Amino acid sequence: xxxxxxxxxxxxxxxxxxxxxxxxxxxxxxxxxxxxxxxxxxxxxxxxxxxxxxxxxxxxxxxxxxxxxxxxxxxxxxxxxxxxxxxxxxxxxxxxxxxxxxxxxxxxxxxxxxxxxxxxxxxxxxxxxxxxxxxxxxxxxxxxxxxxxxxxxxxxxxxxxxxxxxxxxxxxxxxxxxxxxxxxxxxxxxxxxxxxxxxxxxxxxxxxxxxxxxxxxxxxxxxxxxxxxxxxxxxxxxxxxxxxxxxxxxxxxxxxxxxxxxxxxxxxxxxxxxxxxxxxxxxxxxxxxxxxxxxxxxxxxxxxxxxxxxxxxxxxxxxxxxxxxxxxxxxxxxxxxxxxxxxxxxxxxxxxxxx
Amino acid sequence: xxxxxxxxxxxxxxxxxxxxxxxxxxxxxxxxxxxxxxxxxxxxxxxxxxxxxxxxxxxxxxxxxxxxxxxxxxxxxxxxxxxxxxxxxxxxxxxxxxxxxxxxxxxxxxxxxxxxxxxxxxxxxxxxxxxxxxxxxxxxxxxxxxxxxxxxxxxxxxxxxxxxxxxxxxxxxxxxxxxxxxxxxxxxxxxxxxxxxxxxxxxxxxxxxxxxxxxxxxxxxxxxxxxxxxxxxxxxxxxxxxxxxxx
Numbered sequence: 001x002x003x004x005x006x007x008x009x010x011x012x013x014x015x016x017x018x019x020x021x022x023x024x025x026x027x028x029x030x031x032x033x034x035x036x037x038x039x040x041x042x043x044x045x046x047x048x049x050x051x052x053x054x055x056x057x058x059x060x061x062x063x064x065x066x067x068x069x070x071x072x073x074x075x076x077x078x079x080x081x082x083x084x085x086x087x088x089x090x091x092x093x094x095x096x097x098x099x100x101x102x103x104x105x106x107x108x109x110x111x112x113x114x115x116x117x118x119x120x121x122x123x124x125x126x127x128x129x130x131x132x133x134x135x136x137x138x139x140x141x142x143x144x145x146x147x148x149x150x151x152x153x154x155x156x157x158x159x160x161x162x163x164x165x166x167x168x169x170x171x172x173x174x175x176x177x178x179x180x181x182x183x184x185x186x187x188x189x190x191x192x193x194x195x196x197x198x199x200x201x202x203x204x205x206x207x208x209x210x211x212x213x214x215x216x217x218x219x220x221x222x223x224x225x226x227x228x229x230x231x232x233x234x235x236x237x238x239x240x241x242x243x244x245x246x247x248x249x250x251x252x253x254x255x256x257x258x259x260x261x262x263x264x265x266x267x268x269x270x271x272x273x274x275x276x277x278x279x280x281x282x283x284x285x286x287x288x289x290x291x292x293x294x295x296x297x298x299x300x301x302x303x304x305x306x307x308x309x310x311x312x313x314x315x316x317x318x319x320x321x322x323x324x325x326x327x328x329x330x331x332x333x334x335x336x337x338x339x340x341x342x343x344x345x346x347x348x349x350x351x352x353x354x355x
Numbered sequence: 356x357x358x359x360x361x362x363x364x365x366x367x368x369x370x371x372x373x374x375x376x377x378x379x380x381x382x383x384x385x386x387x388x389x390x391x392x393x394x395x396x397x398x399x400x401x402x403x404x405x406x407x408x409x410x411x412x413x414x415x416x417x418x419x420x421x422x423x424x425x426x427x428x429x430x431x432x433x434x435x436x437x438x439x440x441x442x443x444x445x446x447x448x449x450x451x452x453x454x455x456x457x458x459x460x461x462x463x464x465x466x467x468x469x470x471x472x473x474x475x476x477x478x479x480x481x482x483x484x485x486x487x488x489x490x491x492x493x494x495x496x497x498x499x500x501x502x503x504x505x506x507x508x509x510x511x512x513x514x515x516x517x518x519x520x521x522x523x524x525x526x527x528x529x530x531x532x533x534x535x536x537x538x539x540x541x542x543x544x545x546x547x548x549x550x551x552x553x554x555x556x557x558x559x560x561x562x563x564x565x566x567x568x569x570x571x572x573x574x575x576x577x578x579x580x581x582x583x584x585x586x587x588x589x590x591x592x593x594x595x596x597x598x599x600x601x602x
Contacts, residue, residue, distance in 0.1 A: 132498040135480035184481035260582040
């Protein structure tokens with residue numbers, strides 16, 4: 001029995017030793033010693049419906065690699081457009097003050113760039129919900145001819161020729177072997193970590209601040225008129241709805257393009273209202289410029305005979321001019337400047353924004 | 356100091372590991388290797404990519420420039436099915452790759468596989484290997500895999516540049532385009548321990564255009580999204596395969 005004990009302990013020691021050696025092995029691209037991170041769920045929030053980090057373990061090294069990729073315009077065909085060109089941190093990661101965004105070769109997108117925040121709680125991506133997982137989302141802007149206009153092969157070739165990237169992939173994934181899966185997973189670690197939960201609204205909910213009377217009245221109007229779709233605390237219910245906007249010049253039928261169902265015609269994803277003050281202009285094509293104008297749309301501009309109009313909008317919202325202002329000021333309490341000015345989420349150095 | 360109970364536990368764990376190692380080795384030895392080759396035929400001759408002169412049942416002449424499809428869950432069957440291979444293979448008519456799987460000894464009368472990708476792999480994020488989006492078989496604007504991708508040209512096509520683009524996929528609800536293929540072997544296949552067997556599966560493109568459904572180029576030169584036409588095409592998948600040679 002003693003012999004067995006000795007053999008077993010020797011075996012365990014050898015295994016531990018080999019493991020340490022393997023982990024510490026430097027193949028010329030640095031070491032692999034990842035710092036595990038946990039997705040922090042803000043107080044009072046539900047757990048994400050999908051755990052995007054089950055297979056893609058969140059680490060500091062993966063996050064930093066994802067962040068570098070996010071701000072690197074060399075990922076695009078003309079080396080001028082990065083993810084951050086259209087998803088600007090100071091605009092809550094939407095395109096600040098632009099209805100549509102600019103892609104390579106002076107092209108335009110046909111939809112308004114959505115704000116990137118709290119993506120870990122989303123069950124689909126794009127205005128039409130066509131993307132089913134956080135990891136595969138970047139494939140669309142990377143390859144779209146009116147966005148970054150690049151092929152996946154070319155992106156990977158560029159990354160593989162860059163020693164800084166080789167070292168960062170080693171640090172994040174244990175091998176200086178760059179492939180599409182690792183690149184997409186790193187970007188997901190960055191985008192999935194973009195949590196905005198530090199607005200005045202959040203401080204009030206946590207008992208650390210109080211609304212003004214104006215804001216308090218606005219919150220009541222919000223709960224009575226908007227909260228069924230823009231559900232707290234994420235301010236979206238992740239559903240697709242036809243909100244009475246007529247078909248635009250791009251003949252964009254929204255969700256119908258994905259499902260092929262005529263009943264999904266002109267349905268678009270309900271966007272979160274967090275940071276809504278910064279993510280103007282609004283709607284899937286940026287056709288409405290200000291928050292009061294959006295409220296006007298729901299008060300009086302909806303064509304209630306539009307086929308497929310969402311049932312909750314058949315009865316127009318009734319608000320006085322004062323109430324409209326109160327609602328607007330409540331919505332401005334959703335602005336989270338700690339998020340938009342975060343050093344952790346912002347670029348490490350100067351970044352050229354093409355817009 | 357270790358208690359007697361702990362010693363016994365440790366000993367049992369070590370024993371279990373040893374036993375499972377032996378079992379694993381035994382199982383590996385017991386199995387036989389099956390190599391599966393895929394060929395494409397049209398008009399009773401091998402399909403050559405880029406060659407013109409092929410004609411379908413609707414008298415439409417066509418040229419195919421690209422033909423790729425996913426095969427998964429390969430197994431041999433009879434009364435008891437050999438366990439399905441969990442690997443996914445991308446068959447590309449441009450290459451002469453063959454697929455190797457393990458099979459249990461036995462007597463088989465069927466070859467079974469899936470044309471397409473199981474639902475779960477369509478919506479669980481970035482994949483690698485055969486499923487790497489680099490292979491051009493993943494839709495970037497409407498997530499999910501293209502199971503069967505055929506491109507080419509035809510005078511009968513009304514699309515731009517007289518293109519044919521049939522990208523068949525779909526994993527959700529009524530749009531599912533995954534199809535299970537069950538092929539009867541002309542003669543029973545006997546597999547003994549340690550055997551190396553070879554099998555050629557033939558895709559007959561004639562049956563793609565006209566099978567359970569009619570897919571004429573004039574009526575549908577472009578199929579780019581999951582839905583009605585993708586399902587019509589997928590319904591023709593089971594009829595287009597046969598097992599030609601077993602040796």
